[in-house]
Amino acid sequence: MRILLVEDEPKIAYSIVSALTGANYxxxxxxxxxxxxxxGDTEDYDLVILDLGLPKMDGLAVLKRWRAAGKxxxxxxxxxxxxxxxxxxxxxxGADDYLAKPFQIxxxxxxxxxxxxxxxxxxxxxxxxxxxxxxxxxMRVLFDGAPVxxxxxxxxxxxxxxHHKGRVVSSSELIEHLYGxxxxxxxxxxxxxxxxxxxxxxxxxIETRRGFGYLVxxxxx
Amino acid sequence: MRILLVEDEPKIAYSIVSALTGANYxxxxxxxxxxxxxxGDTEDYDLVILDLGLPKMDGLAVLKRWRAAGKxxxxxxxxxxxxxxxxxxxxxxGADDYLAKPFQIxxxxxxxxxxxxxxxxxxxxxxxxxxxxxxxxxMRVLFDGAPVxxxxxxxxxxxxxxHHKGRVVSSSELIEHLYGxxxxxxxxxxxxxxxxxxxxxxxxxIETRRGFGYLVxxxxx
DNA sequence: TGCGTCCTGTCAGCAAAATGTCAGGGCATT
DNA sequence: AATGCCCTGACATTTTGCTGACAGGACGCA
Numbered sequence: 267m268r269i270l271l272v273e274d275e276p277k278i279a280y281s282i283v284s285a286l287t288g289a290n291y292x293x294x295x296x297x298x299x300x301x302x303x304x305x306g307d308t309e310d311y312d313l314v315i316l317d318l319g320l321p322k323m324d325g326l327a328v329l330k331r332w333r334a335a336g337k338x339x340x341x342x343x344x345x346x347x348x349x350x351x352x353x354x355x356x357x358x359x360g361a362d363d364y365l366a367k368p369f370q371i372x373x374x375x376x377x378x379x380x381x382x383x384x385x386x387x388x389x390x391x392x393x394x395x396x397x398x399x400x401x402x403x404x405m406r407v408l409f410d411g412a413p414v415x416x417x418x419x420x421x422x423x424x425x426x427x428x429h430h431k432g433r434v435v436s437s438s439e440l441i442e443h444l445y446g447x448x449x450x451x452x453x454x455x456x457x458x459x460x461x462x463x464x465x466x467x468x469x470x471x472i473e474t475r476r477g478f479g480y481l482v483x484x485x486x487x
Numbered sequence: 488m489r490i491l492l493v494e495d496e497p498k499i500a501y502s503i504v505s506a507l508t509g510a511n512y513x514x515x516x517x518x519x520x521x522x523x524x525x526x527g528d529t530e531d532y533d534l535v536i537l538d539l540g541l542p543k544m545d546g547l548a549v550l551k552r553w554r555a556a557g558k559x560x561x562x563x564x565x566x567x568x569x570x571x572x573x574x575x576x577x578x579x580x581g582a583d584d585y586l587a588k589p590f591q592i593x594x595x596x597x598x599x600x601x602x603x604x605x606x607x608x609x610x611x612x613x614x615x616x617x618x619x620x621x622x623x624x625x626m627r628v629l630f631d632g633a634p635v636x637x638x639x640x641x642x643x644x645x646x647x648x649x650h651h652k653g654r655v656v657s658s659s660e661l662i663e664h665l666y667g668x669x670x671x672x673x674x675x676x677x678x679x680x681x682x683x684x685x686x687x688x689x690x691x692x693i694e695t696r697r698g699f700g701y702l703v704x705x706x707x708x
Numbered sequence: 709t710g711c712g713t714c715c716t717g718t719c720a721g722c723a724a725a726a727t728g729t730c731a732g733g734g735c736a737t738t
Numbered sequence: 739a740a741t742g743c744c745c746t747g748a749c750a751t752t753t754t755g756c757t758g759a760c761a762g763g764a765c766g767c768a
Contacts, residue, residue: 675718676718679716697725
């Protein structure tokens, strides 16, 4: 799960990053609204934690621009206590949850968990690469527009690869993502899944980089 | 825009009336359920803000009687935080939105705006998908125009799926919304409800995405 | 109060799908 | 050609969801 943290105050940013990283999320942190807007617009995040009152571009403006551009990822807003007018504006702008400063780190984690749980299967972003599209609303894979039935594990695998398309993903990273650190599986289990997916999506879509991992190419075939 | 406020606590009533009046709404305020029922039945309001826990007649009872009499105005319910059973009952009774006490005045205004916007725009009280229609005012389910008798739980389930049609809804999310976090039920209970609904609505209407959840398709069959 | 009915959770068994495991075989890299 | 890494078909196991049956409880009605 990738999270974008937008927070200009270093101390707060650091504590949130630590907590989220410790909870096994991948976190990108930025400090100003302009950068935030760009990252949120070009990358796919599962969640954004957005501080209001930022340099360069106000947090609410960033949020509104994302929503206007069709970005639907859940957004958790951090706001100073007592600034309720902002909260109301936030509702209108399309925020999903709020947290007033100062807050406990545990609260942040709880909200993050809740938002991500809620948004699973709801993100309207449809990831594509070549003829394959991942319909995250209906939890299915489209091949040339036609639905292909995939199992949950297959879905997670192709989802992860699409999420990181254009980059080689190592087997260990995939295994870590598909299963937990807790119950690690044999590498062969992963290979079996890949095989089954290739049978459904065609052999060329998931490339093998022998010795390194797997790759879904970014470029239009 | 005329709003009926039903609230027995003077302080709260006063602050809401002030805020609404300041926002250019015409507000009538009453303090007990009986009066509320009479006013709502004889006058035309664009919105009702309804506190539960009223003298003389309970808020939910008022709402039910309005709906039974064919009153269609949107209702915003004020409820004490954490009283899930009330909330569930409210859904059954035909409420449109909720606000947990204590709340900020600005929140009330935001919800009021949202509800009025919704009802003015295309406030269709009837959700449809394929041959199934959900009449949220009369709390009935229609299949090809013919009423189908469904239980309260079945109604909530099909209602939730229709509200989120086109998207896969996970079992845990469904359970959370059908029962509330307090008394979680076995996943099998949910399956039983689904089975019973399918027997009434036909097997194809509620699709199963094995490993993910349930789905009511968006597309015209 | 007593009876019947409806609603709904629980249980158990079943079927099907999903997934891990194994054993060989192929193929790339050297 | 040798060496590993990877692929894959077959099989076993586990998981998941469906369904009929049953029971407790709520509710209405006499």
